[in-house]
Amino acid sequence: MAIRRGRGVAAINYPTGMNLGGDPTQALVHSTPTGNFMVTLSSVDLGQGMKQIMAQICAETIGVPTDRVVVDTADTDTGPHCMGTFASRGTHRAGNAVIQAAKEARQVMLEVAAEELEVNASDLETDGQGNIQVKGAPQKSISIFDVALSAHFKRGRSISGRGMFLIPRSYPEKETGAMKPSTCYAHACTVAEVEVDDETGEVTVLTVKNVFEIGRALNPKMVEQQLVGGSWMGISHALYETTEPYYPNRDHGGTDFNQYLMPGLGDLAETETIVLERPSADGPFGAKGPGEMCANPQIPAVANAVFDAVGVRIDTLPITPERILRALKAQAAG
Amino acid sequence: MAKVPVQFTLNGSEKAEFIESGTTLLNALRDKIGDTSPKGGCHQGTCGACSVIIDGELKLSCLTLAETCGGADIKTTAGLAEGGVLHPLQRAFLDAFATQCGFCTPGMIMAAKVLLDRTPNPSREEVVEALSGNICRCTGYEPIIQAVLTAARASSQNAA
Numbered sequence: 382m383a384i385r386r387g388r389g390v391a392a393i394n395y396p397t398g399m400n401l402g403g404d405p406t407q408a409l410v411h412s413t414p415t416g417n418f419m420v421t422l423s424s425v426d427l428g429q430g431m432k433q434i435m436a437q438i439c440a441e442t443i444g445v446p447t448d449r450v451v452v453d454t455a456d457t458d459t460g461p462h463c464m465g466t467f468a469s470r471g472t473h474r475a476g477n478a479v480i481q482a483a484k485e486a487r488q489v490m491l492e493v494a495a496e497e498l499e500v501n502a503s504d505l506e507t508d509g510q511g512n513i514q515v516k517g518a519p520q521k522s523i524s525i526f527d528v529a530l531s532a533h534f535k536r537g538r539s540i541s542g543r544g545m546f547l548i549p550r551s552y553p554e555k556e557t558g559a560m561k562p563s564t565c566y567a568h569a570c571t572v573a574e575v576e577v578d579d580e581t582g583e584v585t586v587l588t589v590k591n592v593f594e595i596g597r598a599l600n601p602k603m604v605e606q607q608l609v610g611g612s613w614m615g616i617s618h619a620l621y622e623t624t625e626p627y628y629p630n631r632d633h634g635g636t637d638f639n640q641y642l643m644p645g646l647g648d649l650a651e652t653e654t655i656v657l658e659r660p661s662a663d664g665p666f667g668a669k670g671p672g673e674m675c676a677n678p679q680i681p682a683v684a685n686a687v688f689d690a691v692g693v694r695i696d697t698l699p700i701t702p703e704r705i706l707r708a709l710k711a712q713a714a715g
Numbered sequence: 716m717a718k719v720p721v722q723f724t725l726n727g728s729e730k731a732e733f734i735e736s737g738t739t740l741l742n743a744l745r746d747k748i749g750d751t752s753p754k755g756g757c758h759q760g761t762c763g764a765c766s767v768i769i770d771g772e773l774k775l776s777c778l779t780l781a782e783t784c785g786g787a788d789i790k791t792t793a794g795l796a797e798g799g800v801l802h803p804l805q806r807a808f809l810d811a812f813a814t815q816c817g818f819c820t821p822g823m824i825m826a827a828k829v830l831l832d833r834t835p836n837p838s839r840e841e842v843v844e845a846l847s848g849n850i851c852r853c854t855g856y857e858p859i860i861q862a863v864l865t866a867a868r869a870s871s872q873n874a875a
């Protein structure tokens with residue numbers, strides 16, 4: 382009986398969003414009388430940071446600081462339609478819709494500024510600080526605050542825009558069943574090192590090294606946190622989490638969050654996380670969906686590491702000490 | 716059931732309440748006094764979300780009867796900021812993205828505060844040990860460990 386070491390590797394592709402009956406999200410953007418911008422969505426921020434990302438995308442497109450943008454995701458009755466927050470689709474689908482809406486609003490904003498400055502709208506640019514200026518002659522400028530006031534009270538214009546992003550439904554080919562389930566894929570690879578006690582069946586994860594290819598990290602700190610937490614959850618799926626350990630028998634299932642096991646502070650593996658950015662062709666500023674995929678590659682990597690350590694293939698999750706011991710026993714029995 | 720009087724200091728100010736006998740400190744703080752910074756995660760002593768500091772000791776307020784707290788000096792996360800300036804631990808939790816849903820955060824911060832009050836420059840192992848009674852379901856813990864280590868460094872620099 383001994384502690385045995387093993388190393389496993391796994392790589393995954395993960396689609397951004399789904400292809401159901403078509404996968405749309407819509408967005409509306411309008412300016413307030415003082416030149417702040419409101420993004421209206423019915424996409425939901427579940428804590429993944431959608432409001433922050435949509436504010437960044439809107440601000441970048443219109444050419445204003447991010448703190449000039451307010452994102453309202455509050456009401457699915459009154460907001461423009463969204464398929465929902467799932468399948469890692471929020472940034473990609475809603476982000477594209479916000480870009481389109483913000484472009485339209487920007488165009489109206491530049492037209493009003495052009496009238497005020499008595500120049501052509503196509504000769505204007507934003508300075509990113511809340512002003513609009515003539516290209517090459519920045520002394521000729523007007524604040525977005527004044528443009529919004531003019532639009533509202535003098536010129537009767539609505540600085541607003543509509544955005545729509547739709548991944549159309551893809552029908553399978555009759556002969557082959559081939560279809561296009563997604564337009565955009567994130568990728569990841571994990572190498573996990575484990576120790577398996579072949580007497581108790583206990584697995585200790587020593588190190589986890591992850592590489593995630595996520596298109597473009599629109600907010601690098603938020604992406605990093607998603608990936609660090611996700612990697613931990615991947616280990617959790619691999620070794621701990623289940624509601625029904627003896628499914629279909631319901632016995633011994635956790636009854637609350639204390640019994641529903643996840644790795645605790647004492648179970649943390651040394652974790653390394655690297656981000657690769659290969660901008661996607663149809664993502665907002667090249668983004669893909671890093672949400673769910675980051676908790677996937679650890680699972681097969683740990684399963685492979687256990688195989689490398691003690692020579693048994695566990696094909697049911699989680700990989701519990703009991704499952705390992707039963708597999709070792711079966712292996713010994715030949 | 717008869718109500719019992721209880722008096723204690725909460726974050727520096729005197730509180731006096733009549734409470735139902737058997738009320739937990741957690742419920743008394745949240746429902747009677749209106750300090751909702753301690754969270755009720757499990758109400759059975761296993762998640763740490765309800766942690767508060769009583770007379771310098773880390774305690775689970777869901778397992779503490781309010782009526783046993785007469786004369787006690789109680790501190791919660793709501794009392795940490797001074798004059799609108801966040802406590803170094805609060806600052807570090809924000810900067811390190813050590814909070815996602817935030818439900819575990821007040822308990823984590825209380826546990827970390829007791830640690831830093833006693834051990835101003837803890838090792839990583841000491842941080843892990845001190846927080847090991849607190850469950851987080853979001854962050855993967857690593858950002859929380861980093862936040863506590865950062866706060867310790869920030870505090871010792873200010874003291875120096």
Ligand code: FES
Nearest residue numbers: 756757758763777
């Ligand atoms: S609510 Fe007190 S420990 Fe969970």
Ligand code: FES
Nearest residue numbers: 815819851852853
């Ligand atoms: S941040 Fe959600 S439980 Fe810790």
